[in-house]
């Protein structure tokens with residue numbers, strides 16, 4: 001088998017590409033601007049994100065992945081074409097083989113569609129790896145031994161909770177709630193409590209800068225801009241960490257409940273491995289402050305945030321590019 005050349009993490013929020021021998025070569029927002037009629041790509045990543053909400057009538061800026069599921073295959077195919085073009089070495093005509101991360105609960109039809117899209121975008125061979133498995137490989141966990149590991153991968157649109165042993169998923173649960181749902185909850189909360197409208201980008205900034213998931217952590221304040229819902233005029237408002245905690249509590253409760261369900265379904269031998277090894281948090285959504293503390297309090301199990309949570313999937317795919325036999329073991333489309 002020819003080793004893979006590119007590892008592609010197509011996320012709801014971010015688009016990351018790991019290129020063999022080069023490392024992470026693309027890390028951009030997962031937004032694509034296309035001409036409506038022809039679906040011709042106008043811009044991708046940061047440039048396309050800036051166009052969102054302010055595009056001329058014949059251009060639309062879209063997120064090709066929604067809730068962890070591919071929303072538009074034509075656009076994905078074009079986006080993959082563009083990524084392959086950007087990463088192709090000069091004067092090279094050989095087609096790259098690619099490893100693509102896919103959410104744990106994708107159906108076989110969706111898997112086939114991703115493979116088709118990558119092949120018609122110009123890949124020579126396509127391997128699909130489940131995102132929580134790639135995320136675990138991207139941390140320091142050895143998922144190929146017989147000791148079980150528990151990874152909670154919280155992205156923008158989806159959360160995957162997976163128990164992994166011998167390179168495969170033993171028990172898992174996917175939720176359609178993650179970092180973006182926290183932003184939505186903050187918007188709703190501020191509207192209700194302060195009668196004040198803020199946009200999605202402001203909500204995300206609040207979450208990242210002063211958000212917390214655990215009550216005893218320090219509280220900070222942040223002044224943000226928006227629009228007064230009663231007067232209808234632009235204005236400023238001060239929000240604090242307690243507001244964020246209260247806003248996102250229902251989401252945190254859902255995450256904890258699902259985590260407990262996965263633990264309940266885990267075979268006893270593996271459950272005891274997890275108590276020894278602990279829970280590892282990956283994905284950008286896991287970066288809200290205090291999440292490890294919350295999971296420790298709720299499960300009694302040691303929990304750590306992976307060193308660079310956002311890039312775990314891409315780095316995991318990168319590690320697999322270097323190891324044919326491990327890639328063969330975890331690729332889900334060859335089975």
Ligand SMILES: Nc1ncnc2c1ncn2[C@@H]1O[C@H](COP(=O)(O)OP(=O)(O)OP(=O)(O)O)[C@@H](O)[C@H]1O
Nearest residue numbers: 011012013014155156157158179180284285287288
């Ligand atoms: N410092 C931070 N604190 C809290 N949340 C953060 C932080 N940095 C990033 N995020 C959140 O992480 C989420 C994106 O994570 P990530 O890039 O891992 O998602 P993705 O892989 O694109 O999504 P998915 O796995 O759902 O397809 C966003 O909701 C973003 O707001």
